[in-house]
Amino acid sequence: MSTIKSINRHQPLSVGEVSRRSGVAVSALHFYEQKGLIHSWRTNGNQRRYHRDILRRIAVIKVAQRLGIPLSDIAGALETLPEGRTVTAEDWQQLSNRWRADLDDRIDKLTRLRDQLTDCIGCGCLSVEACRLRNPSDTLGENGSGPRLLDPDESPPVKR
Amino acid sequence: MSTIKSINRHQPLSVGEVSRRSGVAVSALHFYEQKGLIHSWRTNGNQRRYHRDILRRIAVIKVAQRLGIPLSDIAGALETLPEGRTVTAEDWQQLSNRWRADLDDRIDKLTRLRDQLTDCIGCGCLSVEACRLRNPSDTLGENGSGPRLLDPDESPPVKR
DNA sequence: GCTTTACCTCAAGTTTACTTGAGGTCCTAG
DNA sequence: CTAGGACCTCAAGTAAACTTGAGGTAAAGC
Numbered sequence: 526m527s528t529i530k531s532i533n534r535h536q537p538l539s540v541g542e543v544s545r546r547s548g549v550a551v552s553a554l555h556f557y558e559q560k561g562l563i564h565s566w567r568t569n570g571n572q573r574r575y576h577r578d579i580l581r582r583i584a585v586i587k588v589a590q591r592l593g594i595p596l597s598d599i600a601g602a603l604e605t606l607p608e609g610r611t612v613t614a615e616d617w618q619q620l621s622n623r624w625r626a627d628l629d630d631r632i633d634k635l636t637r638l639r640d641q642l643t644d645c646i647g648c649g650c651l652s653v654e655a656c657r658l659r660n661p662s663d664t665l666g667e668n669g670s671g672p673r674l675l676d677p678d679e680s681p682p683v684k685r
Numbered sequence: 686m687s688t689i690k691s692i693n694r695h696q697p698l699s700v701g702e703v704s705r706r707s708g709v710a711v712s713a714l715h716f717y718e719q720k721g722l723i724h725s726w727r728t729n730g731n732q733r734r735y736h737r738d739i740l741r742r743i744a745v746i747k748v749a750q751r752l753g754i755p756l757s758d759i760a761g762a763l764e765t766l767p768e769g770r771t772v773t774a775e776d777w778q779q780l781s782n783r784w785r786a787d788l789d790d791r792i793d794k795l796t797r798l799r800d801q802l803t804d805c806i807g808c809g810c811l812s813v814e815a816c817r818l819r820n821p822s823d824t825l826g827e828n829g830s831g832p833r834l835l836d837p838d839e840s841p842p843v844k845r
Numbered sequence: 846g847c848t849t850t851a852c853c854t855c856a857a858g859t860t861t862a863c864t865t866g867a868g869g870t871c872c873t874a875g
Numbered sequence: 876c877t878a879g880g881a882c883c884t885c886a887a888g889t890a891a892a893c894t895t896g897a898g899g900t901a902a903a904g905c
Contacts, residue, residue, distance in 0.1 A: 618807075
């Protein structure tokens, strides 16, 4: 820790500091910025500086990623926050509720899929007409009227 | 259906026929072949010909994909079958049991993740030290001794 | 026999989430 | 003042699962 410049608790952060503190690679921070997920300003020497809030924002991003939310969606969600402001507790609740719904949905789908598979294991027909595993459109008609998020898809593979 | 050559019920299939019957694009069939998932022989004129069993094999592949199994794994699984033989009912049982275990595992993981998220929504701390959502290593210690497939991973995002 | 289709190969493009590398600048310590 | 570390940009590479396109052959219909 000798080469690390002493850190003033209230100054803006350099990209290296953010990287160390967040565990996200510098290249990834560049990338996030390019994708509009995070923001910075520049010093005279053209180096990035970050507000300390960045760390919380990155924490949110990382959690969302663990949840399997694509970066583009995360970016979209973060954009709904008034003018790139600090992520507040309420913001977090909103976002996380949304993402949990998404997660629930995925879990449901996987579970239905597993059930179909279980049915099908004994049968093994894989018949084009009869096999539900082969006819994904079923999944469309079979669920009630729960919270339906944007999801006009039917067959595309349930990603991992 | 006028341009479609009359189909002899017992002759080998051309790539176009396989495509129509399986719903898989010709380019995808080429691709699968290249990846060793399916096989064909050639006519004098260098065109691919397929055994009728190919349709069942492709059905298996498609189902596996719906289950979220990567092609490389599917290829690996299919290779365990004696010398590229027709997929029998028993083969299907073996494969599907394996894949269901994989699916179960993923569902478990997602469910645990959702529970953590639920806990965390009210809290909103996202603390580096305290927050379980931010400390994926927890997931490592917390599960008993169920069927552990190859899985040395901890934090990487649970893909969709 | 000629014209469509169908098929062939091989290279390159697509998306996601980044990393790696090249070539150059800035800043801090000694 | 100079060495070294931190930083900058931009291009290209990576993996997965294919698709698209170019340029060329084969086979089928009339």
